[in-house]
Amino acid sequence: xxxxxxxxxxxxxxxxxxxxVVLTVCSxxxxxxxxxxxxxxxxAASSPPSPxxxxxxxSSTKVPLLQFPxxxxxxxxxxxxxxxxxxxxxxxRIFVYNEKGKLLCQLGGHSGQELIxxxxxxxxxxxxxxxxxxxxxxxTGNILRIHNPGCEHATVSIYATYxxxxxGPEDMAFNKQGVLYASDSNRGFVYAIPRGxxxxxLVIGPPSSGAPIDDKGLLQAPIAGLTPNGVVFSxxxxxxxxxxxxxxxxxxxxxxxxxxxxxxxxxxxxxxxPDLEEYPTGFDALVQPNTQIGPSASTPLNGPDGLALDSKxxxxxxxxxxxxxxxxxxxxxxxxTYGTSKVTAHGLLNQPASLTFVGDSVYTTNLxxxxxxxxxxxxxxxxxxxxxxxxxxxxxxNY
Numbered sequence: 025x026x027x028x029x030x031x032x033x034x035x036x037x038x039x040x041x042x043x044x045v046v047l048t049v050c051s052x053x054x055x056x057x058x059x060x061x062x063x064x065x066x067x068a069a070s071s072p073p074s075p076x077x078x079x080x081x082x083s084s085t086k087v088p089l090l091q092f093p094x095x096x097x098x099x100x101x102x103x104x105x106x107x108x109x110x111x112x113x114x115x116x117r118i119f120v121y122n123e124k125g126k127l128l129c130q131l132g133g134h135s136g137q138e139l140i141x142x143x144x145x146x147x148x149x150x151x152x153x154x155x156x157x158x159x160x161x162x163x164t165g166n167i168l169r170i171h172n173p174g175c176e177h178a179t180v181s182i183y184a185t186y187x188x189x190x191x192g193p194e195d196m197a198f199n200k201q202g203v204l205y206a207s208d209s210n211r212g213f214v215y216a217i218p219r220g221x222x223x224x225x226l227v228i229g230p231p232s233s234g235a236p237i238d239d240k241g242l243l244q245a246p247i248a249g250l251t252p253n254g255v256v257f258s259x260x261x262x263x264x265x266x267x268x269x270x271x272x273x274x275x276x277x278x279x280x281x282x283x284x285x286x287x288x289x290x291x292x293x294x295x296x297x298p299d300l301e302e303y304p305t306g307f308d309a310l311v312q313p314n315t316q317i318g319p320s321a322s323t324p325l326n327g328p329d330g331l332a333l334d335s336k337x338x339x340x341x342x343x344x345x346x347x348x349x350x351x352x353x354x355x356x357x358x359x360x361t362y363g364t365s366k367v368t369a370h371g372l373l374n375q376p377a378s379l380t381f382v383g384d385s386v387y388t389t390n391l392x393x394x395x396x397x398x399x400x401x402x403x404x405x406x407x408x409x410x411x412x413x414x415x416x417x418x419x420x421x422n423y
Contacts, residue, residue: 077363077410078363078371078372078373078408078409079408079409080408080409081125081387081407081408082105082125082127083404084405086127087119087127089109090105090405090407091107091109091405092107092110092144092392092393092396093105093106093108093377093390093405093406094107094145094377095146095160095377095378095389096148096330096379096407097148097157097380097422098380098382098420099152099157099419099420100155101123102120102122102173103120103121103382104119104121105148106118106119106145107144107145108145108146108377109144110393110397111397113142113163116132116140116143116145116163117130117132117133117140118132118148118157118159118170120175128174128175129174131170131178136179136180137180139161139164139166139180139181139182140161140168140170142164143161143162144162145159145160145161146192147159147193147195147196147254147330149197150420151198151202152198152418152419153202155173156170156171157170157173158170158183158204160194160195160196160206162192162193162194165185165191166183166185166186166193167182167183167206167221167224168182169181169182182221183204184204184206184215184223185224186215187224187226191210191211192210192249193207194209194253195254195330195331195378196255197257197264197422197423198423199257199261200257201219202219203217203219204216205217205255205264207253207266208252209248209250209253210249212230212233213227213233214227214229214235214237214252214285228243228252228277228289229243230243237277237285237286237289238289240289240290242268242271242273242275242289243266243268243289245270247310250268251269251270251271252266253267253268253328253330254267254328254329254331254341255267256331256332256422256423257333257423259337259423261279261283262278262279262281263276263277263278264278264279265331267331267341269329269344270310271294271296272294272328273291273292273293273294273328274291274293274294274331274341274352274356275290275292276288276291276292277289291356292352292356293339293352293358295325295326297321297323297326297345297346298312298314298316299315299317299320299321299323299326300315300316300317300321301318301319301321301322301345301346301367301368301375301394302367302368302394303394303398304394305394305395305397306393306397319365321345321346321365322346322348322369323343324343324348324350324358325341325350325352326343326348327343327344328342329343329344329375329376329391330376330378330388330389332380332381332421332422332423333416333418333423334351334414334415334416335417338351338352338354338359339351339352339356340379340386340421341379342377342378342388342389343361344377344391346365347363347365347366347368347369347373347375348361348362348363348364349362349373349376349379349386349410362386362410362412363388363410366390366403367395367401372406373390373408374395374403374406375390375391375392375394376388376389376390376391377390381414381415381416381420381421382409382416382420383415384415385411385412386416386421387407388407388408389407390405390406390407392405392406
């Protein structure tokens, strides 16, 4: 029976006492229901973000020297984060964390580790055969090898030096044969470094460079320092992927059974967007005539930086200028994005730079160079973790 019908019947029968009881009970029920709804709303608003939305793994508020974090990789329970400290290069460090986010130690700034703190650092990777950590010392033009990269007994040496002047080591990946391929974003080249280190051999570049593999202009840009950027191999090691931050693209090259890049440069994925989340302090040339500053920049593959590979063969991209992590399938199609902009959407990402997998979670550094150089908005430098339900190729995804 509807309540209105019950009220009418009681009123007509002049059962005032019963009517008051019914009204009182209904009022109590209404108050309780409203309180439950309000409590649920408050709880939802105050609860932490779900794992899929991400959470901060570490921050410069806890580790002050964590300035402009760029490279990241992990191995055997330790997560390594490198600093691209352009403001104070001698304060560049490699931070060693456990999987719970506890800082175990810092590499650099100690006797025998001067090579690490001699200039800003970019990409990091691990040689899975030896467990050695490799760092792209962008400020000095060297590829560094850190043997026993824990908190004790770490030894640092130069694995290779880029030829000529002005070279800028950016990112690295080992092929199946143990040859280290490394990008140079200052000059627009990719080098191959033999097993054990030594002379860096030019492999990919524009025709004018004399490189044996022509990049067909796909890795070039009018601004130095943006391409070629992140690198990674496919699951079968027969494709080599390279990020071009300026062109919003990931470029692919064919690889033969001997692990040698053979050419066939082509665009694997591209989503052009000239917009930026914030003004690019220090990189004014990024502003094009049609560039808008704001949330319109938040698109997949806007400014691809670091790359990683999951166990399904999908390419994960740190979309540096779009403040998201973009997932590409084996055909280069966007299948998912993670994260939102700290600057324009109150999210967790501020120029994500590099990626690594720990179990079925992906970790990304937030370079934050535009806001860091501008000094506003005043944001901490962070590393963020997303639970993504898939593991990385080879364990850490830095294939």
